[in-house]
Each structure stands twice: as structure tokens, then as C-alpha cells.
Amino acid sequence: MAGGQGMNVSSTDIAIIGSGPAGLSAALAAARAGxxxxxxxxxxxxxxxxxxxxxARFSQVDERVLGKSFTAGRELIAELAAMPNVDIRLGTLVWGAFDEGILEIEHENQCERVASQRLIVATGAYERPxxxxxxxxxxxxxxxxAQTMLKAQFVLPGRRVMLSGSGxxxxxxxTQLLKAGAEVVEVLEAQPASTFFRPFPQPWRHLDKLREAQGYFATLLARRVPIRFGQAVVEARGDGRLEEVVVARLDAQGRPTADGRRTVAVDALLVNHGFIPSLQVPRILGCDTRWDVEGLCWVACCDADQRSSLPTVFVAGEITGVAGHRVAxxxxxxAGLHAASDLGLLTAEALAARLQGPVRSRDRHQSFADHVKRTFAPRAGLYETVTADTVVCRCEEVTAGAISAIAVEWNGSLRAIKQCTRAGMGQCQGRICEATVARLAAQASGTPLHLVGRDTARNQIKPVSLEALSRPVVP
Ligand SMILES: Cc1cc2nc3c(=O)[nH]c(=O)nc-3n(C[C@H](O)[C@H](O)[C@H](O)COP(=O)(O)OP(=O)(O)OC[C@H]3O[C@@H](n4cnc5c(N)ncnc54)[C@H](O)[C@@H]3O)c2cc1C
Structure with missing residues (x-):
């Protein structure tokens, strides 16, 4: 369904999806060009x-807890908001795209179309549990x-907190949780210390990151928070809510070992094994994607100008490969400069001059991001924590056993898994479970992970009510 007759259509030179570091920077560069x-x-x-x-309802904020990223973001946003040629639409979901250059958006249960001459997709990433x-x-x-709860709402996830993951x-x-008053009991890093502290090329180019890491370690040390390498939580227990976790040592392949398991009492456990690019929008637009062998995820393809496989669509930030805010x-x-140049707003000389800084910055920070990617990509053994009766698709409550059984029967077909088990069909549309489902499909069928493929990208990437889709349009 492509929206009803008389749908409100607004037009702009450049539409940008996402107001994270990539989207805001693109907007500023393009808007400064006019x-x-x-x-x-x-x-x-x-x-x-x-x-x-x-x-907005918080009039007082503790900038010490929110950190440098909050103040830097506030300044960037203020500069952009003051520009007369910039329209920032918040609380507005891009739920579909049917025709090139036209986005279907929804705000407060009202749908609208946005037509643009150039589109920049900067939809970021989500976490890999x-x-x-x-x-x-x-x-x-x-x-x-947990970080979002803290930064957006000043809420702690619990009193006694453990982190388990990698990266x-x-x-x-x-450290943010500590500063906000939580007791951080332990940080478990799945990689061994020898991998975590592996030297990286040209460290003098990344002194800012070394200083940043040093600050985090100093805080953790001062507060006597142990960082335990080569360990992970393999089970969470409690009566109706989390009360304790079981911690195991991991072997060289990341597999949990049976020896020396211990239980720790906590009321919050935070898990994260890195990030996965959020590719729904580029995929429904028809942009090419590729398998990132080292990052173990799909990423949006682009050239050095950040142009996707579609000539009028640019891609920027985490969707081109998870690399952090500086690369984003x-x-x-x-992307913003090239989009503006396409519209004739920059001469070739002005474009070349304005590109120098960002191109240098992208190259410098990408080399560090590549090191992080190679170091922390989740090892296959970590997935041995997923037992047959572990729920993998939380929305539809589908277990690993059910997924693996269909994967064996249908030679790892993700389509068959979805149709037979409903894994990935719920509210989150697979964002939480898709990487694990693909891993289970690969393991059960003996197919390499990148050949398992992916589910088809569909419009309505998040739920939009029928009322919004059919409502008469405000002129
Ligand atoms: C939960 C989380 C916490 C993180 N915390 C840190 C941190 O503390 N430090 C750090 O260095 N890095 C952090 N990162 C990594 C982070 O991805 C980058 O540092 C940086 O924010 C990436 O910038 P970006 O512009 O590519 O994406 P993002 O900052 O993720 O911005 C993408 C934006 O797109 C919007 N969006 C996505 N899809 C749609 C849609 N369909 N319609 C409308 N809007 C849409 C999102 O709401 C979001 O605001 C975090 C990542 C995640 C997922």
C-alpha cells in the first residue's frame, strides 16, 4: 500500500534520515552550502x-554524568536549529519508501510524504546481544x-550492576553508571586480556582514544571495579526478576567452560557484543549491501563520496560499517557536501576545499575502527551460551531448539525459519534476534554465515496504525 489519495507531500532539496552524529553533520554541511x-x-x-x-521535561541536568558527548551534541544541535533553511522533524518515523526520492513518514498518527532531490540515510546501528x-x-x-535510560531519563538500571559482553x-x-551512583560489581570482557590490549598500528595517530580509555580505566580502578577478561555470564536467574548470574570462563574459541563457574548476586545485568548496522531503510530503498567479513554483519555499500548504489542516495555513519561517532x-x-554539490550549490574548488578536513578525519578514525572491529568480532564459541530451550526471538517467544530444528530440515533457509516458527515476525521485526537466528541457521545446516542470506526487506519497517495510513490529509 503506497498511501491514500491526497496524501500530504512536502518537498525539500536534501532529506536526511537520522539526527545522530552522521545525520547532524550531513545537515550542517549541506545547509552551510545553502x-x-x-x-x-x-x-x-x-x-x-x-x-x-x-x-525536555528535565530542566536540571547533571552535565558531569552526561559527559562531553552531551555538551558537544547540544552545541551542534543549537547551531543547526538556528539555520532558517533547516527543518528538523522529531518523533517522526520513516516507515517506507516506494518511489525513488520519496519517503513515507509518520508523525503523531499522521502520514505524509517527503520528496527530495537528494537523500542521505544515516539510521545508525543497534546492539548485538x-x-x-x-x-x-x-x-x-x-x-x-542502560545508557539511554541514564542519558535520556536519569534512571539507573539497578543498584548492583554487572556488565557482560565485549568491546x-x-x-x-x-563509568557513566558509577558516576550516576550505581554500584558496578564487575565488568566481564569476553576477549582475553592479550587480545583486548593488542597493540594497534600507528598509536600516535589515536592519542585521543588512548587518553579516553585511560580515563575510563582510572575511574574503574579508583572505584575498585574488577574487569575480568575471558569471562561471560552464561545464565541469569531469579524469581520473576534478576537476582543472580552464573559466570563462566571462556576457552580460546569463546566457548564457556564447565570448571570454576561462580554465581554473583546482582539486580541488573547489561549485555552487549558490539553493534549491527540498521539497514532497513537502505534496503527498502534498494541500496546495495555487502557482508562485512571482519565485522560479521551486513553493511550498506558506498563509494568514497558516500554515494550508495543509487545515484541520488547517500549513506553515512554506522550503516556503512560500525566505526563510532568520529567516522560517522x-x-x-x-555526504552532505556531495549532495549539495550535486544540486549545483558548490563549485568544484569549494567542494574540494571543504572535503579536505572530513576526508582526513574519516581515514584517521577508520583505521582505529578497523582495529576494534577485528579485535572484538564475536567468536563462534560465544553462541554456545544459547541452549536449546533459550528463547531467541523474544517478540514471538521462539526457542533456539525450534529454530535449529527447522534450519536442519530446510537447509538453513531463513525464510523457512520465519514462516515455520514466526521468529523475526514480531514488534522488533528481527532487530534483536536476526543475528542469532542467522548464526543458528548456519550452525545447524553447516552453511557459512554469510551464505545463510537474509530475510526480505519490507516497507512498514516499524508498526504504523491503519488509522494513520487511511486518515484524510491535512492540506
Ligand atoms: C544504544 C547505543 C549506544 C551507544 N553509545 C555510544 C557511546 O556512548 N559512545 C560512542 O562512541 N558510541 C556509542 N554508540 C555507537 C554509535 O552508533 C555511534 O557512536 C554514533 O552515534 C553513530 O552515529 P550515527 O549517526 O551513524 O547513528 P545514530 O547515532 O545511531 O543515529 C541514528 C538516528 O537515526 C534515527 N533513525 C533510525 N531509523 C529511523 C527511521 N526509520 N525513521 C526515523 N529515524 C530513524 C535514530 O532514531 C537515531 O537517532 C552507541 C550505539 C548504540 C546503538
Whole structure:
């Protein structure tokens, strides 16, 4: 269904989906060049994940807890909001795209179309959890969700908190929680210390990151929070909510070992094994994607100008490969400048001059991101925490056993798994479970992970009411 007759259509030079570091940077670069820019974000505040801003009802904010990202984001947003040629539409979901250059959006149960000459997709990433028995208990959430609760609503996930996962993201989250008053009991890093501290090429180019990491370690050390390497939570237990977790050592392949298991009393467990690009929008638009062998995820394809396989669509930020906010900002600027140049708003000389800084920044920070990606990609053994009766698809309550049984019968077909079990058909449309379902399908059928393929991308990427779709349009 492509929307009813008389649907409200607005037009702009450049439409940008996502107001995170990539989308905001793209908007600023394009707007400074003179383009009319419309930024659409489903969240009620601009900033995305890194620049996340608290909700409006909080008049007092503790900037010490929110950190540098909050203040930097606030300044960027203020500059953009003051520009007369920029329209920022918040609480507005891009739910579909049927014709090139035209987005279907929904705001407060009202649908609308946005037509643009150039489109920049900067929809970010979501977290990669690895399931284990008990992970659906209240009190078990992702590390990013805990950070969002803290940054947006000043709520702690619990009093006694443990983090279990892999990657540098655990460091800022644990220190932010400490500063906000939580007791962080332990941080479990699935990789061994020798991998975590593996030297990376040209460290002098990344002194800012080394200093940042040093600050996190200093805080954790001062507060006597142990970081335990090569360990992970393999079970969460409790009567109706989380009360304790079972921790295991991991072997060289990341498999939990039986020896020396211990239980720890906690009331919040935060899990995160990195991020996965949020590709629904580029996929429904028809942009090419590719399998990132080292990152173990699909990413949007683009050239050095951030142009996707579609000539009028640019892609920027985490969707081109998870690389953090600095790369996202550089890619956003590059996309915004090229989009403005396409519209004749920049001379070749002006474009070349303005591209210099962002291209340099992208290259510098990408090399560090590549190191992080290679170091922390989840090892196959970690998925041994997923037992046959572990619920994998939380929306439809489908167990790993049910998924693996269909995978064996249908040679790893994700389509068959979805149709026979409903895994991925619920509210989240597979965002939480798709990586685990693909892994189980690959394991059960003996198919390499990247050949398992993916489900078909469909419009209505998140639920939109029939009322909104059929409502007469405000002229
Ligand atoms: C939960 C979480 C927490 C993170 N915390 C940190 C951190 O503390 N430090 C750090 O360095 N990195 C963090 N990251 C990594 C983060 O992805 C990058 O640092 C940075 O925010 C990426 O910028 P981006 O613009 O590509 O995406 P994002 O910042 O994720 O922005 C994407 C935006 O697109 C919007 N969007 C997506 N789909 C739609 C749609 N269909 N319609 C409308 N709007 C849409 C989202 O609401 C979001 O605001 C975090 C990631 C996640 C997922």
C-alpha cells in the first residue's frame, strides 16, 4: 500500500534520515552550502546515540554524568536549529519508501510524504546481544539501553550492576553508571586480556582514544571495579526478576567452560557484543549491501563520496560499517557536501576545499575502527551460551531448539525459519534476534554465515496504525 489519495507531500532539496552524529553533520554541511534540508528522526530529541539529549521535561541536568558527548551534541544541535533553511522533524518515523526520492513518514498518527532531490540515510546501528538462559528476565537489558535510560531519563538500571559482553563500549557505560551512583560489581570482557590490549598500528595517530580509555580505566580502578577478561555470564536467574548470574570462563574459541563457574548476586545485568548496522531503510530503498567479513554483519555499500548504489542516495555513519561517532561525523559531512554539490550549490574548488578536513578525519578514525572491529568480532564459541530451550526471538517467544530444528530440515533457509516458527515476525521485526537466528541457521545446516542470506526487506519497517495510513490529509 503506497498511501491514500491526497496524501500530504512536502518537498525539500536534501532529506536526511537520522539526527545522530552522521545525520547532524550531513545537515550542517549541506545547509552551510545553502541547501534546504529536512532532517527526520523517530526519537523526540535530536542527537542519535552518541549525542543523546535528555527529554525536555528535565530542566536540571547533571552535565558531569552526561559527559562531553552531551555538551558537544547540544552545541551542534543549537547551531543547526538556528539555520532558517533547516527543518528538523522529531518523533517522526520513516516507515517506507516506494518511489525513488520519496519517503513515507509518520508523525503523531499522521502520514505524509517527503520528496527530495537528494537523500542521505544515516539510521545508525543497534546492539548485538548473544542470548543465554534467563536473558529475558526483568533486570537483564543491553548496555546501550542502560545508557539511554541514564542519558535520556536519569534512571539507573539497578543498584548492583554487572556488565557482560565485549568491546570498548563497556568502558564508558560502566563509568557513566558509577558516576550516576550505581554500584558496578564487575565488568566481564569476553576477549582475553592479550587480545583486548593488542597493540594497534600507528598509536600516535589515536592519542585521543588512548587518553579516553585511560580515563575510563582510572575511574574503574579508583572505584575498585574488577574487569575480568575471558569471562561471560552464561545464565541469569531469579524469581520473576534478576537476582543472580552464573559466570563462566571462556576457552580460546569463546566457548564457556564447565570448571570454576561462580554465581554473583546482582539486580541488573547489561549485555552487549558490539553493534549491527540498521539497514532497513537502505534496503527498502534498494541500496546495495555487502557482508562485512571482519565485522560479521551486513553493511550498506558506498563509494568514497558516500554515494550508495543509487545515484541520488547517500549513506553515512554506522550503516556503512560500525566505526563510532568520529567516522560517522566525517562521513555525514562528506555526504552532505556531495549532495549539495550535486544540486549545483558548490563549485568544484569549494567542494574540494571543504572535503579536505572530513576526508582526513574519516581515514584517521577508520583505521582505529578497523582495529576494534577485528579485535572484538564475536567468536563462534560465544553462541554456545544459547541452549536449546533459550528463547531467541523474544517478540514471538521462539526457542533456539525450534529454530535449529527447522534450519536442519530446510537447509538453513531463513525464510523457512520465519514462516515455520514466526521468529523475526514480531514488534522488533528481527532487530534483536536476526543475528542469532542467522548464526543458528548456519550452525545447524553447516552453511557459512554469510551464505545463510537474509530475510526480505519490507516497507512498514516499524508498526504504523491503519488509522494513520487511511486518515484524510491535512492540506
Ligand atoms: C544504544 C547505543 C549506544 C551507544 N553509545 C555510544 C557511546 O556512548 N559512545 C560512542 O562512541 N558510541 C556509542 N554508540 C555507537 C554509535 O552508533 C555511534 O557512536 C554514533 O552515534 C553513530 O552515529 P550515527 O549517526 O551513524 O547513528 P545514530 O547515532 O545511531 O543515529 C541514528 C538516528 O537515526 C534515527 N533513525 C533510525 N531509523 C529511523 C527511521 N526509520 N525513521 C526515523 N529515524 C530513524 C535514530 O532514531 C537515531 O537517532 C552507541 C550505539 C548504540 C546503538
Amino acid at each position: 541547501a534546504r534540508v529536512t532532517v527526520v528522526d523517530e526519537y523526540i530529541k535530536p542527537g542519535g546515540q552518541y549525542f543523546r539529549q535528555p527529554q 548473544i542470548p543465554f538462559p534467563g536473558w529475558t528476565l526483568p533486570g537483564v537489558i543491553t548496555a546501550g539501553a 570498548p563500549f563497556q568502558l564508558p557505560v560502566s 561525523m566525517a562521513e555525514g559531512q562528506i
